[in-house]
Amino acid sequence: MPELPEVEVTRLGVAPHLEGRPVRAVVLRREGLRWPFPAELPQLLAGRTVLSTGRRGKYLLIEFEHGTLIVHLGMSGHLRVLPPDIPADKHDHFDLVVEGPQGREVLRMTDPRRFGAVLWHPNEDGELDEHMLLRGLGVEPLGPAFTGALLYRQTRTRSAAVKQVLMAGDIVVGVGNIYCSESLFRAGINPKTAANRISPARYDRLAQCIREVLAEAIVQGGSTLRDFISVNGQSGYFQQSYFVYDRAGVPCRICGAPVRQIKQGQRSTFYCVNCQK
DNA sequence: CACGGAGCCTGCCCGC
DNA sequence: TGCGGGCAGGCTCCGT
Numbered sequence: 001m002p003e004l005p006e007v008e009v010t011r012l013g014v015a016p017h018l019e020g021r022p023v024r025a026v027v028l029r030r031e032g033l034r035w036p037f038p039a040e041l042p043q044l045l046a047g048r049t050v051l052s053t054g055r056r057g058k059y060l061l062i063e064f065e066h067g068t069l070i071v072h073l074g075m076s077g078h079l080r081v082l083p084p085d086i087p088a089d090k091h092d093h094f095d096l097v098v099e100g101p102q103g104r105e106v107l108r109m110t111d112p113r114r115f116g117a118v119l120w121h122p123n124e125d126g127e128l129d130e131h132m133l134l135r136g137l138g139v140e141p142l143g144p145a146f147t148g149a150l151l152y153r154q155t156r157t158r159s160a161a162v163k164q165v166l167m168a169g170d171i172v173v174g175v176g177n178i179y180c181s182e183s184l185f186r187a188g189i190n191p192k193t194a195a196n197r198i199s200p201a202r203y204d205r206l207a208q209c210i211r212e213v214l215a216e217a218i219v220q221g222g223s224t225l226r227d228f229i230s231v232n233g234q235s236g237y238f239q240q241s242y243f244v245y246d247r248a249g250v251p252c253r254i255c256g257a258p259v260r261q262i263k264q265g266q267r268s269t270f271y272c273v274n275c276q277k
Numbered sequence: 278c279a280c281g282g283a284g285c286c287t288g289c290c291c292g293c
Numbered sequence: 294t295g296c297g298g299g300c301a302g303g304c305t306c307c308g309t
Contacts, residue, residue: 003302034285034304058303075303076287091287113286115303133304160280168279169304178302245302265281268300 002073004141004174005214007058009221010079017081017105018050018062018098027095029088033111034074037094038120045069050098056128057137057173062096067122069096070133074115082106094118138171141210146172148204155195155203162198163191164265166210175210178245179217181270183210185244190276191269192262244270 002010026042038044045064054061054068060079062069073079084097084104093116094109109118121131128134138154139145154171155162163184166175175183184191186209189202198206243253247270248261257274 006302072303074286075301111286112288113301113303115285117304157279164280167303176302266283267303 002058002077003176003179003217004055004058005179005217005221007060007073007174008055008218010073011053011055011060014079014081014107015053017100018096018107019052020049021098021100022047022049023096024099024104025095025097027088027097029093029095032118033093033114034072034117035119037118041069041118041120044120045096056134057140057169058176059134061128065123067120067124068128070117070119070121070131071109072117072133073109074111074113074117076113077109077111077116080108080110082108136170138169138173141172141174141214146207146211148200148202148207151203151207152198152200155198158195160195161192161264162189162195162206163269165195167265167267172210174214177267177269178242179210179213181245182242183213185271185276186213188276190273191264191271242270244272246270 023045026045028037028039028041031037044067048064048066051063051065054063058072060071060073062071071079082105084106086106086108088095088108089110091112092108092110093114096107098105098107109116117133119131119133121128125131139150151171155165158165163180166172166180166183167177169175181191183206187202187206189198189206244259247259249258251257252259252272252275255272255274257272259270259272262269262271
């Protein structure tokens with residue numbers, strides 16, 4: 001489910017329920033997901049107050065005085081805020097129980113495919129950016145460092161297809177499979193183009209399009225925040241209509257040519273041969 | 278260093 | 294109705 005916009009919308013949704021609130025309990029219902037949960041999390045967090053929330057790429061950060069809880073939703077994960085005493089379902093793996101003004105609330109992580117992760121980074125281990133999972137990540141696509149010039153500079157040695165280079169995450173983070181196809185469409189760039197054969201001007205355009213596509217998705221997600229915090233909430237689902245993603249064979253919204261679907265690095269790519277050169 | 282493929286998991290949808 | 298194959302919004306690891 002989550003690409004960067006979904007993670008950011010999740011952060012915006014859970015932040016008011018977490019920030020400034022003390023943790024009453026941590027519930028771990030399995031050993032771990034992609035990696036083992038830190039078994040000492042309950043003792044580490046009980047009684048501690050959440051200072052703030054953050055995000056790095058698709059990693060959600062829950063910051064405490066003594067360290068940071070790092071949450072990744074993988075392919076199929078989502079978070080909800082629930083009233084206390086809602087029984088856990090089959091794929092509910094992790095709860096953070098916090099004390100709110102109206103009583104306790106439960107931040108619950110659900111992840112059927114279990115590609116997600118919950119990790120702890122103690123401040124004493126040094127800068128969060130140096131954490132194994134976060135080091136080597138590219139720049140934030142919505143931050144000031146992300147420019148066409150950066151894309152151009154960082155792709156001089158990259159002969160792989162631009163779609164795969166963008167998705168690799170070492171130049172820019174958070175551009176997942178959906179929004180990568182959408183951004184390349186908006187920029188008019190064929191996803192198969194070798195990254196080192198794209199001009200600075202076209203990279204300027206691409207950087208702008210990536211920013212726009214992600215920012216618009218966050219705004220759209222934000223408008224559905226009302227539904228986000230609910231027992232049945234399908235958080236992070238946007239009823240937005242894509243230009244190319246998941247539209248194989250359907251007429252391009254711009255030129256009417258059928259949208260094409262190909263495989264790049266085992267992932268589906270959607271594009272318009274007419275609009276993207 | 279950079280590239281491509283395998284693998285991690287469950288659920289769902291399709292065709293037989 | 295059951296079964297197998299393919300697919301799914303991410304990421305790491307490994308061989309070349």
